[in-house]
Amino acid sequence: MPGKQPYTIRGDLPRFRPTSPGEDLWLALRDMYVSDSESAYPTLELVDLPRWLEPPGPFAERHIDVAVTTTAYRLLKTAKRVQKEAALDGEATRSSAGQSLVEDHVWRHMVEHMEFAALDPRPRRVLPYLVYRSLLAGNADIGTQARATTLHEAQDPIDSQVRCYCCGDTLWSPDFETPLREISLDHIWPRTLGGISTPDNLLPICAPCNGAKEDRASWSVFGVVFDHALSERGGHDEERLLGLALHRRAAGALATSEYLTLKEAFVKLGPRTDVELIDEAVDRHFFNFRAHDAEKFSFTE
Ligand SMILES: [Zn+2]
Incomplete structure (x- = not known):
């Protein structure tokens, strides 16, 4: 692709304070996905999202965390598959041979499926290691x-x-x-x-x-799942799902603006507040709702 800008790493993006290896992975992916170029939605074309998972047009470029979260899931899935296929128990996974095996497979997956890995060698040093550490973290139960x-x-x-x-x-x-x-x-x-x-x-x-939350991490994934639920399934615990999504979005914004951990932000914010429609004349749609402090946390225009 001549003339196309490689994806640049932006270390200066605002971030929340990570506590889990998975958060380090997510932040590294996001930094990598943010392009300085004005070209159309690089994140979405990179990960080939299922159609219904794409945020609506005007929101696509702002909400790259849908793409970043989906990519993080895929990389972790690859690592888990390696662990399973090689029948690695906890100890074997933690060994240096186990680490090399997982990291090599993850890198191969990235080169095959993610355009940026082939274009830019820098992730080679960082991402497979972060995926490996995330795998170890996910393996551990609550003591x-x-x-x-x-x-x-x-x-x-x-x-x-x-x-x-x-x-x-x-x-x-x-x-x-x-x-x-x-x-x-x-x-x-x-x-x-x-x-x-x-x-x-x-x-x-x-x-x-x-039950409603499942294992979704990103408020924007919640959001598009909510929109999908509205159109496809209709009303399945939708208010709770919407509340969870807006709550998480607010906590993420608070954690980022004050450099807190997500837990600290949730504790500071308290449980979710009532959800309200922003514009009565417009359809029910994730981006047409707000909760918590509308000024600071709701990302309304
Ligand atoms: Zn509850």
């Missing part, structure tokens, strides 16, 4: 100590209750019969995307929010 610390920190200092960080429902109170330790914890950055099982990446969550 007893991490669970206890997370729950202890999540208790309200006044009434000792534990609430869902997404919707605010009470999950535990001192007069409940169930033990505190049985409450579900959410990986704020999902394990499938290299989220680590330490208190920095864990918060209590209720079953309905956990």
Whole structure:
């Protein structure tokens, strides 16, 4: 492709404070995908998104995190496949032979399927290693100590209750019969995307929010999934999905503007607020909703 600009690494993009290897991977991919050139949506053509996953036209260039998140999933999937096919257990995966095997396959996948890897050799040094570290993080379960610390920190200092960080429902109170330790914890950055099982990446969550959230990391993926759900499935827990997406978008914006971890941002923001339509005359559509502080966190025009 003569005359086409290679994708440049932009280390100066605003970022949140990462705690998981998967977040390092995501931020590195995003830096790589941002092009200085004015050419049309380089991110979308790079990863060949399923049609329904593409944000609508005017939003496409701003919301590259759909492409970045999809790419991160694909790279992690490749690493998991290698681990499975080579029958690597935890210890073998952590060995240097296991590391080389995973990193080599990931790099080969990138060269075959991602145009930028063939154009620009710099990712060779960084991305396979970050994918490998993300694989290790995702392999680890939540330990007893991490669970206890997370729950202890999540208790309200006044009434000792534990609430869902997404919707605010009470999950535990001192007069409940169930033990505190049985409450579900959410990986704020999902394990499938290299989220680590330490208190920095864990918060209590209720079953309905956990079910609606699945393992989606990006608010824009939530958003397009929401739009898809509206058009294809119609109304399947759509308000909750929308609330989760807007909440995550707000937390991401807050974390980025103040250089916080995503957990710190969620805690500072509190559970999600009511969702409102921005323009009554326009259809229901992800980008036509807001929640939290409309000025600061909703990305409205
Ligand atoms: Zn909830």
